[in-house]
Amino acid sequence: MKNKIKKAHCAVDYAFQRIGGKYKGRILWVLRDGFLRYGELKRAVVGITPKMLTQTLKELEADELIVRKVYLEVPPKVEYSLTDTGKELIPFIGQMRSWGEKQMLTN
Amino acid sequence: MKNKIKKAHCAVDYAFQRIGGKYKGRILWVLRDGFLRYGELKRAVVGITPKMLTQTLKELEADELIVRKVYLEVPPKVEYSLTDTGKELIPFIGQMRSWGEKQMLTN
């Protein structure tokens, strides 16, 4: 993990820096049950631009939360999946999701 | 709750918008077991400026995650605490914290 954590004042700060940002939570979440290709991710994470998708995937990879697997084929094929560390995050992203769902209804 | 959620593509997105930002997680966390005054929060959330503290507290209050209680005394006294909705978030902020702690050690 070579990603620049600017300076975490505590573990909460640190964790939020690693899965904060506009798309990281969503990307980890859609990867929860398997492998997805770049284009599939692009469709799954509605509204993301190629630039942000690539950039976010790189950060997640540098943070060792996901793995990038390249198949040497034509046309190109790249699959992304969670690492064990990334999988550990799924339960509470799920909790957050439930919480968010409930909130969206009651507001 | 009148806070502007720009446009949530999904519940994960929505949840991250409400507790994202640089200090929200930390503030909710330090409020987990009771009431804290403005000055106590300022000391607990190391590195935060008065401006950011005030601003973040206002957002959390507008989001109905915390409650602001003013005592009409001299000198002034204001206490902040979690709402029930805010308390629901504590368990998984705790999980994130544990995860973050473990990560900080192994890196």
Next chain:
DNA sequence: CAGCATCCTCAACGATACTG
């Protein structure tokens, strides 16, 4: 298909000083 390269905007965050 899976990206990269540029340019640009804006709002989150910061520093500092002041106040009821």
Next chain:
DNA sequence: CAGTATCGTTGAGGATGCTG
């Protein structure tokens, strides 16, 4: 004590077009 008020910065994110 518990905030406001200004001003300044910067980098995350967006738009668009191009490529191996």
